[in-house]
Amino acid sequence: MDNNIAKNIVFSTLEGKATTMQQQMVEEWLAESQNIELYFKWLEEWEKENPQFLPDTDQAYQTFLSKTNLQVTENKLNTAKNINQKHFIIRKLWVGIAASLVLLLASLGVFFKDQILYKEYQTAFGEVQNITLPDKSTVVLNANSSLKVPRFGFGTETREVFLQGEAEFSVTHTIDNQRFIVRTPDKVKVEVLGTEFVVYTRQRGTKVALHKGKVQLHKEESKQKPLEMKVGDVVTVDKKGTFNLQSAKTTLANNSKAWKEHSFSFERTPLQEIAYQIEENFGVKVQISDNELAKREISGDYKADNAEELLKAIAEILGVEVERQNEELRIRNIE
Numbered sequence: 001m002d003n004n005i006a007k008n009i010v011f012s013t014l015e016g017k018a019t020t021m022q023q024q025m026v027e028e029w030l031a032e033s034q035n036i037e038l039y040f041k042w043l044e045e046w047e048k049e050n051p052q053f054l055p056d057t058d059q060a061y062q063t064f065l066s067k068t069n070l071q072v073t074e075n076k077l078n079t080a081k082n083i084n085q086k087h088f089i090i091r092k093l094w095v096g097i098a099a100s101l102v103l104l105l106a107s108l109g110v111f112f113k114d115q116i117l118y119k120e121y122q123t124a125f126g127e128v129q130n131i132t133l134p135d136k137s138t139v140v141l142n143a144n145s146s147l148k149v150p151r152f153g154f155g156t157e158t159r160e161v162f163l164q165g166e167a168e169f170s171v172t173h174t175i176d177n178q179r180f181i182v183r184t185p186d187k188v189k190v191e192v193l194g195t196e197f198v199v200y201t202r203q204r205g206t207k208v209a210l211h212k213g214k215v216q217l218h219k220e221e222s223k224q225k226p227l228e229m230k231v232g233d234v235v236t237v238d239k240k241g242t243f244n245l246q247s248a249k250t251t252l253a254n255n256s257k258a259w260k261e262h263s264f265s266f267e268r269t270p271l272q273e274i275a276y277q278i279e280e281n282f283g284v285k286v287q288i289s290d291n292e293l294a295k296r297e298i299s300g301d302y303k304a305d306n307a308e309e310l311l312k313a314i315a316e317i318l319g320v321e322v323e324r325q326n327e328e329l330r331i332r333n334i335e
Contacts, residue, residue, distance in 0.1 A: 006035075007042055014046050040116040041152050118148040123165070125283035126306060128260060135159060135172055137180065140260050142166035143281040166200045166280075168260070171213075187220040188237050202280055206237040217243055263303040264310060271296050271331065274314065278329075282307040289332035293320065 006029050012018040013026055029035055123129050123141050131139040131147065135155035141147055145165020150158060155174075160181040171180045171192055182190040184201035188208075195213020200206065208217060208229065215229040219241045227243045229235060234246045259281070266274065272294040275286035284307040288294040296318055304310035311322045311329060323330050 010039065010042050011046055014043065037116055037151070044117060044152070117151055118162075119151050120146055120148045122146045125281065126262075128262065133161075135174065137172045138170045140168045142168075142259050144283065163199055163201055165202060166198070166259075168196070168198045170196045186237065186241070187222075188241075189218040189220060191216045191218060191226075204276065205239065207234060209234045219243070261303075262305055263301055265301050266298045268297045268299055270294065271298065271314070271318070274298060274310075275331075278307045278310060285328045286311070287325075287328055287330045289330065293318075293331065293333060 006026070009018060009022045009026055012022060018026070030039060121129060121131055121139075121141055123143050123145050125144050127143050129141045131141060133139065133149060133154065137159075139147060139161075142165060145163070145167060147164075147167060148162040150160065155178075159174075159178055160183065162183050164185055169180075169182065169192075173193065177193060180192050182192075182199050184190075184199065184206050186201065186206055188201070188206050190197070190199055190208055192213065192215045195215060196211035197213070197215055198207075198209040198211070200208075208215065210229045210231055210233050212231050217227045217229065217235060217237075219237070222241050224241065224243065227235065227245075236244045236246060238244060264274075264277065271288060275288060275294075278284055278286050286307070298314060298317065302310055302313050304313070307329060308322075311331065314320075315322050315331070319334060320331055321334050323332070
């Protein structure tokens with residue numbers, strides 16, 4: 001089916017105006033896997049043109065479950081393995097799901113949509129990844145982090161990404177001065193024009209450090225005024241969403257240069273803070289035997305590809321010992 005015709009029929013389906021024959025045409029068109037991304041692109045376009053569309057997602061999901069024959073078909077698939085009909089059953093399963101989606105997406109809206117509309121980059125514990133975005137901006141994604149980037153329109157319609165974890169951004173300037181926005185899980189919006197900055201956003205909170213350029217911070221769903229950052233500023237966001245400007249001595253920016261080289265940079269950093277960083281970057285929980293030991297501070301740069309290497313160096317400096325207990329590492333004074 002010609003894509004121009006398909007688009008008109010899809011829009012009619014989303015508006016609930018499609019005939020039975022048109023619905024069947026869309027079902028057959030969706031059965032071809034190469035049309036799925038195009039479908040969701042049109043869905044996004046239709047939603048922008050129809051802002052009054054407010055789907056009842058809970059009801060739609062229940063309707064979807066009641067109409068799909070996924071479980072029955074899976075049982076047939078298990079039986080079919082013995083008679084060499086696997087390919088036929090999988091295709092039949094896909095057609096059934098696609099048909100259900102066509103009938104229900106008008107009310108369901110966002111079901112499976114996220115996976116189609118966004119490309120997600122993820123790093124494992126101890127892994128650092130270099131990413132070049134479609135607008136030529138670059139991102140260095142730290143360990144145990146994820147970044148979602150729109151598949152469609154990035155660099156033309158929007159430059160908005162979603163970060164969970166920690167990353168350093170180097171943003172290119174566009175001729176039309178298009179904004180670049182980083183959103184975090186705690187609803188902090190980092191808005192920039194051609195600049196370099198670091199965003200840290202984990203369970204303990206959010207921090208932003210500005211290398212150069214200009215950054216403005218917004219807290220969504222808050223009456224707090226936007227905060228404009230200057231070069232060298234480091235801002236933390238507490239649990240109430242309040243922006244706190246810290247001294248440039250808090251080396252979030254320097255830390256980013258270190259973890260890009262698989263090393264750690266400390267400046268009078270308490271051992272408890274180091275333990276948090278080890279858990280965030282390597283996925284290893286560190287227990288400290290007493291509060292006084294947890295307050296002891298470390299300075300310097302340390303090369304480490306894993307938690308054991310870093311703790312071994314720290315143990316030698318502090319004169320303590322590190323022992324493994326099940327899945328945890330424990331730091332204690334030498335008796």
